[in-house]
Amino acid sequence: MSTTDRRQKAFAEREQILLDGAHYLISREGLLNLQMHRVAQHCDYSVGTLYQHFSSKEDMLLALLTERIGDRLGLFARVADWDAGSREQLVGLVVADVIFARQQPLFFHLQQYLSTQVISAAISEARREQAMAAHKPLADLFQGVIVEALARGDLPASGMTPIQIGSGLWALGEGIHTLAHAEGLMDAYQLGRPYALLFHHFHALLNGLGWQPLCDITDGRAVRALLTRVVTELFSDIPPSVTDTLFTDFDQDSP
Amino acid sequence: MSTTDRRQKAFAEREQILLDGAHYLISREGLLNLQMHRVAQHCDYSVGTLYQHFSSKEDMLLALLTERIGDRLGLFARVADWDAGSREQLVGLVVADVIFARQQPLFFHLQQYLSTQVISAAISEARREQAMAAHKPLADLFQGVIVEALARGDLPASGMTPIQIGSGLWALGEGIHTLAHAEGLMDAYQLGRPYALLFHHFHALLNGLGWQPLCDITDGRAVRALLTRVVTELFSDIPPSVTDTLFTDFDQDSP
DNA sequence: ATCATTTTTTGAATCAGATTCATTATCGCT
DNA sequence: AGCGATAATGAATCTGATTCAAAAAATGAT
Numbered sequence: 001m002s003t004t005d006r007r008q009k010a011f012a013e014r015e016q017i018l019l020d021g022a023h024y025l026i027s028r029e030g031l032l033n034l035q036m037h038r039v040a041q042h043c044d045y046s047v048g049t050l051y052q053h054f055s056s057k058e059d060m061l062l063a064l065l066t067e068r069i070g071d072r073l074g075l076f077a078r079v080a081d082w083d084a085g086s087r088e089q090l091v092g093l094v095v096a097d098v099i100f101a102r103q104q105p106l107f108f109h110l111q112q113y114l115s116t117q118v119i120s121a122a123i124s125e126a127r128r129e130q131a132m133a134a135h136k137p138l139a140d141l142f143q144g145v146i147v148e149a150l151a152r153g154d155l156p157a158s159g160m161t162p163i164q165i166g167s168g169l170w171a172l173g174e175g176i177h178t179l180a181h182a183e184g185l186m187d188a189y190q191l192g193r194p195y196a197l198l199f200h201h202f203h204a205l206l207n208g209l210g211w212q213p214l215c216d217i218t219d220g221r222a223v224r225a226l227l228t229r230v231v232t233e234l235f236s237d238i239p240p241s242v243t244d245t246l247f248t249d250f251d252q253d254s255p
Numbered sequence: 256m257s258t259t260d261r262r263q264k265a266f267a268e269r270e271q272i273l274l275d276g277a278h279y280l281i282s283r284e285g286l287l288n289l290q291m292h293r294v295a296q297h298c299d300y301s302v303g304t305l306y307q308h309f310s311s312k313e314d315m316l317l318a319l320l321t322e323r324i325g326d327r328l329g330l331f332a333r334v335a336d337w338d339a340g341s342r343e344q345l346v347g348l349v350v351a352d353v354i355f356a357r358q359q360p361l362f363f364h365l366q367q368y369l370s371t372q373v374i375s376a377a378i379s380e381a382r383r384e385q386a387m388a389a390h391k392p393l394a395d396l397f398q399g400v401i402v403e404a405l406a407r408g409d410l411p412a413s414g415m416t417p418i419q420i421g422s423g424l425w426a427l428g429e430g431i432h433t434l435a436h437a438e439g440l441m442d443a444y445q446l447g448r449p450y451a452l453l454f455h456h457f458h459a460l461l462n463g464l465g466w467q468p469l470c471d472i473t474d475g476r477a478v479r480a481l482l483t484r485v486v487t488e489l490f491s492d493i494p495p496s497v498t499d500t501l502f503t504d505f506d507q508d509s510p
Numbered sequence: 511a512t513c514a515t516t517t518t519t520t521g522a523a524t525c526a527g528a529t530t531c532a533t534t535a536t537c538g539c540t
Numbered sequence: 541a542g543c544g545a546t547a548a549t550g551a552a553t554c555t556g557a558t559t560c561a562a563a564a565a566a567t568g569a570t
Binding site: 031032109112113115116117118119120121128132139156158159160161163164167168170171172173174175176178179181182183184188189190191192194197198200201203204205206207208209217218220 | 394
Binding site for chain 3: 262292295300301302303304307
């Protein structure tokens with residue numbers, strides 16, 4: 001067994017090296033220009049070895065994506081451990097999401113690329129399951145906030161499951177990311193900073209779901225005050241250049 | 256120049272033939288298996304001729320996508336001509352969107368595929384502008400409903416532009432499409448029919464924005480009644496198998 | 511109608527880059 | 541050291557998009 005163990009460990013280590021190499025190359029030359037033989041070359045392994053780890057290029061990219069989910073979860077976990085109301089926590093999750101989107105734009109490009117039917121066809125079942133499993137804690141965490149809101153009575157009971165309730169909120173965030181990343185769209189329609197819009201609509205949706213305490217969305221200052229609180233209490237270590245995106249645009253000078 | 260005119264016309268006609276051929280092949284063998292030489296072959300032209308029309312495969316696919324926007328607009332236009340309140344009209348637009356998504360799943364796959372940064376790099380500027388321009392009437396129509404709602408006082412004025420108000424609604428729809436199309440996601444989290452969820456959250460968001468008249472989202476019957484009205488008044492010609500998706504799931508047996 | 515000129519079409523050849531697999535090297539063991 | 545077993549290698553293969561030199565067709569002046 002010892003032999004097998006050692007081998008497995010070495011194998012896992014090498015996989016890490018390969019993924020790091022791929023990440024490095026993408027960050028230097030872009031996703032579009034990533035070539036398998038260059039990854040192998042960069043890591044001083046042969047192409048064949050690369051294919052010992054990944055069944056295809058797409059498979060490798062999904063592994064890269066899956067790796068990052070941990071970082072995302074780290075940001076989310078801060079929110080879960082935070083002593084605050086369920087509504088604040090949700091806003092905290094959205095802030096975490098936006099911070100992550102800014103810190104790791106590659107993650108979103110990969111996600112977008114790999115979830116395309118055309119591309120996802122080339123991914124092995126095992127790798128897909130691994131990705132699903134890695135997402136699980138994240139979904140659980142999100143669901144946990146909703147379950148607790150129901151338990152506390154912040155949110156009126158309905159016939160819907162917590163996940164169904166959450167799906168709208170999730171979809172809204174996902175949709176804003178899509179708009180934000182769509183080439184030329186933001187400029188064409190002068191949408192300003194998409195993430196400022198996100199918070200506005202997020203609160204509107206929460207209000208519409210009857211999530212207590214309600215928030216006056218016409219009061220831009222109140223919305224911003226909550227964001228500031230989230231940032232100072234949870235994300236004070238994140239560079240301001242990243243958290244800046246959160247702060248407004250369209251209602252900068254409202255009362 | 257009669258000669259030039261005639262040539263241009265013939266050229267445009269051939270482009271149509273090529274696009275139809277591509278569409279036919281995709282519908283038979285899937286987007287994944289589309290090959291340029293097969294398109295040429297199928298239409299009895301040479302590969303070189305194909306490239307006279309499209310600068311790359313992706314360019315051709317965007318042309319195919321752009322072509323369909325007209326169909327989408329057709330569904331949307333019915334709603335714009337409909338004599339109803341602004342809130343009903345918005346729901347009508349969402350219904351149109353969902354019908355289109357079911358009728359032309361290829362549209363969404365293409366949209367998803369082509370908006371990927373990796374892929375969109377291979378598209379000519381001219382084609383991109385053409386696609387943008389084709390989208391314009393659709394955006395205008397959507398914006399028109401919001402402008403009128405503001406004018407009628409159905410929606411409280413805020414510092415936001417109509418498009419900014421609409422962006423949340425649009426993002427929600429876009430996000431639900433994304434979830435609906437993500438491989439395995441709906442099953443993994445038992446979300447049921449995504450489009451039933453969409454209407455629930457859509458009304459919640461409208462309520463949260465203060466869009467009059469408010470709708471009691473706990474009353475599943477009322478939500479469904481409005482959908483039925485939209486379908487019978489605007490989309491009675493659409494096969495029930497398509498409009499079925501609209502009708503719920505999670506609150507089927509609520510009071 | 512003929513022919514020189516321009517424009518269009520053609521498809522075999524090229525090219526890029528992912529993937530394979532026969533060969534070579536390494537390992538663990540006796 | 542020698543013997544399988546296991547892993548690594550990278551040149552060769554394969555797929556499929558794209559190009560471009562040559563052939564064909566259209567134009568229009570004589």
